[in-house]
Amino acid sequence: MEVSLILNFLNSILLQIPGISQGQLGSADPLVKGMIPSAFGILGIAIGLNLFNAVIRKKMVDQNKLRRLMKETKAWQKERMAAFRAKDQDKINEINKKSAYMNKMNMELMQMNMRPMMITFIPLILIFYFVLPPLFAYTVAVSPIPLNFIPGGYFELTCTAEKVISQPNICKHENEIYFWAWYFLASIAFSGMIMRVTKTTMDLS
Incomplete structure (x- = not known):
């Protein structure tokens, strides 16, 4: 899974933790009026923050080294699985060395991925x-x-019929998408494309 997707998911989970988020994020009298301008506005913010993440990642992580390490670990895992399927104990012992x-x-890979996350997480x-x-x-x-x-009722992205009744100031209609959820979905939709454009993807294909 792409690191940016993990980060976006963690951010969204944090928004749902009681005590961290006091109810749904947003305003009853927002500066940006109307769903269409709001939807496009958050879409632009999601793209901008993904670009920011990609630039930081490109500056802080040696992409060639990252891909080399990933290819080597993936090849080792593939070889190990093949040996287990074949029940070749000699090969298994050799690989386990x-x-x-x-x-x-793997620890180095994790550290390389965590460094840019430490910079982008707090601003986000x-x-x-x-x-x-x-x-x-x-x-x-x-x-x-x-x-x-x-x-x-965990990690709700859209309004339910119950919320329309119990929270009419937040949910006007069923299946309305919360603003943080719209950002989350937009970020997922564009993160892979942005990583490919900026050549920061972890896809080895």
């Missing part, structure tokens, strides 16, 4: 809590279907 070295490489959270809420309404788009796939 490189386990310590491969663990070291600050933007969510202090910049975006006064600009946009609680909901900024409408989905044709519910997007709340996780049961139990």
Whole structure:
């Protein structure tokens, strides 16, 4: 999974933690009026922040070294799985001799990916809590279907019929998409494209 997708998911989870987010983010009287301007505005912000992430990543991470390490670890894992499927104990023992070295490489990969995240994570959270809420309404788009796939009311992306009744100041209609959720979806939609354009993708194909 792309690092940016992991970051976006973690950010969105944080927005749902009680005590960190006091209810849904947004404003009852936003500076940006109307769903269409709001939807396009957040879309632009999502693209801009993804570009920011990609630039930081490109500056801080040696992409050639990253791809080399990833190819080597992927080849080792593939060879190891093939040996296990074939039940070739001699081959398994030979491959396992490189386990310590491969663990070291995996740790280095993790550190390379974490460095840019440490820079981009805090600014992104600050933007969510202090910049975006006064600009946009609680909901900024409408989905044709519910997007709340996780049961139990966790990680809700769209308004439910119950929320329309219990929180009419936030949800006007069922399946309206919360503004943070629209950012999350837009960011996922464009992150892969931006990484390919900036040549910061982790895709080895």
